[in-house]
Amino acid sequence: MHLRDSESDAAFRAEVRAWLRSAVTEVPPEPDSNDWPARRSRDTLWQRMLFDAGYAGVNWPAEHGGRGATPTEHLIFLQESAAAKAPDVGVGFVGQMHAGPTIIAEGTEAQKSHHLRGILTGEHAWCQGFSEPGAGSDLASLRTRAVRDGDDYVISGQKIWTSHAMVADYCEMLVRTDPDAPKHKGITWLIVPMDAAGIDVRPLITAQGSAEFAELFLDEVRVPITNRVGEENDGWRVANVTLSFERGTGFVGELLDTTNVHAELVRLAHELPHRNGTAWDDDGIRRELGEIAAELDALWAFTKRNVSQGAKGMMAMGSGSAFKVAYATVIHRMGDLALRVLDRSSLTMTSLDGRPTGEQVLSKLHAFGISLGGGTTQIQQNIIAERVLGLPRER
Numbered sequence: 101m102h103l104r105d106s107e108s109d110a111a112f113r114a115e116v117r118a119w120l121r122s123a124v125t126e127v128p129p130e131p132d133s134n135d136w137p138a139r140r141s142r143d144t145l146w147q148r149m150l151f152d153a154g155y156a157g158v159n160w161p162a163e164h165g166g167r168g169a170t171p172t173e174h175l176i177f178l179q180e181s182a183a184a185k186a187p188d189v190g191v192g193f194v195g196q197m198h199a200g201p202t203i204i205a206e207g208t209e210a211q212k213s214h215h216l217r218g219i220l221t222g223e224h225a226w227c228q229g230f231s232e233p234g235a236g237s238d239l240a241s242l243r244t245r246a247v248r249d250g251d252d253y254v255i256s257g258q259k260i261w262t263s264h265a266m267v268a269d270y271c272e273m274l275v276r277t278d279p280d281a282p283k284h285k286g287i288t289w290l291i292v293p294m295d296a297a298g299i300d301v302r303p304l305i306t307a308q309g310s311a312e313f314a315e316l317f318l319d320e321v322r323v324p325i326t327n328r329v330g331e332e333n334d335g336w337r338v339a340n341v342t343l344s345f346e347r348g349t350g351f352v353g354e355l356l357d358t359t360n361v362h363a364e365l366v367r368l369a370h371e372l373p374h375r376n377g378t379a380w381d382d383d384g385i386r387r388e389l390g391e392i393a394a395e396l397d398a399l400w401a402f403t404k405r406n407v408s409q410g411a412k413g414m415m416a417m418g419s420g421s422a423f424k425v426a427y428a429t430v431i432h433r434m435g436d437l438a439l440r441v442l443d444r445s446s447l448t449m450t451s452l453d454g455r456p457t458g459e460q461v462l463s464k465l466h467a468f469g470i471s472l473g474g475g476t477t478q479i480q481q482n483i484i485a486e487r488v489l490g491l492p493r494e495r
């Protein structure tokens with residue numbers, strides 16, 4: 101692992117930094133967090149700017165329209181984007197971080213030529229229809245049925261916690277195609293256009309007050325068989341390909357954003373009154389701020405090690421799960437500390453006295469989602485216990 105930039109990495113960093121410095125000034129301000137059409141427009145605009153500048157799909161292979169950058173260059177790109185406070189991937193998350201990579205790995209040539217460019221330009225947003233009311237951690241229990249009828253699948257059932265479904269064009273969906281097979285063996289991975297007849301999208305409001313998720317009700321939705329990725333009933337294997345992308349570098353941008361929120365918390369601690377001085381004067385608060393900074397640094401070093409090992413094809417089993425458990429722990433800890441630093445300001449999500457206190461409260465609420473989305477902390481611990489430590493499997 102190289103901890104310092106090589107000559108070519110340094111040149112790439114300088115080029116990205118210079119581009120970002122001017123590009124971020126052209127992005128409109130963030131809209132209201134619950135105005136999803138406006139958020140989609142802003143995210144799409146940014147993605148188009150990245151595409152035109154050659155930075156869309158930095159880590160995607162060049163033959164599929166990406167930049168084909170090295171894993172280290174990808175990290176540099178994410179690091180510089182966070183430092184420049186550039187928009188994050190937003191509604192492009194599912195398309196860029198896992199649906200696109202899954203189509204590259206498993207899709208047909210027709211699916212690649214139809215979908216990859218739209219993801220890279222930001223023209224098409226995707227959502228993920230995996231979870232169901234009775235199938236979250238135990239995803240393989242999903243019951244949404246797809247029945248073959250001529251050249252179509254006809255889908256009926258319900259999905260839940262579908263992030264960005266209100267503004268998505270396509271959904272990567274897991275459906276049950278063989279109800280008689282063992283539960284992992286009767287699943288299929290489908291591309292479902294969100295404007296297909298029979299899809300009812302009902303928004304769900306999160307604790308942060310935004311309709312980030314939705315429930316999907318599917319009533320005889322027809323999707324051509326050519327929208328299937330992988331073989332019929334082989335969807336569990338394809339889903340694991342998808343999840344490996346989601347749990348791989350999916351949280352790196354998150355970590356960098358959290359590092360920015362921590363820096364802001366340090367600034368706030370210097371200003372906010374606490375006992376007879378400011379929060380920064382409290383030895384305990386200062387020590388905890390330092391410990392959290394060290395933990396975030398350690399996670400960044402762990403990320404670099406994982407990326408470096410991944411590039412050599414020797415990424416340690418369970419690294420993604422270990423990262424996610426550690427990250428969820430530190431972001432909760434930071435949120436709890438922020439509430440203490442903010443004191444009474446933590447009772448509202450609105451920023452007070454011109455200081456960004458609301459961002460800290462939202463970060464704490466966001467931490468709950470981090471412990472659940474992409475597989476809960478307990479499920480990641482089970483993976484580490486069984487697949488890394490070789491402990492007995494749960495029954």
Ligand SMILES: Cc1cc2nc3c(=O)[nH]c(=O)nc-3n(C[C@H](O)[C@H](O)[C@H](O)COP(=O)(O)OP(=O)(O)OC[C@H]3O[C@@H](n4cnc5c(N)ncnc54)[C@H](O)[C@@H]3O)c2cc1C
Binds near residue numbers: 235238264482
């Ligand atoms: C921010 C966010 C975004 C999401 N986005 C999407 C999305 O876009 N698409 C999508 O399909 N899903 C999405 N989800 C859903 C997410 O994948 C599920 O919430 C998650 O898999 C947990 O499933 P569940 O909510 O049904 O909880 P359950 O599986 O019912 O779990 C409840 C509790 O029991 C624990 N538990 C369950 N089984 C075990 C076990 N075997 N051992 C130990 N403990 C266990 C869990 O850890 C949890 O604490 C999102 C969730 C969040 C929070």
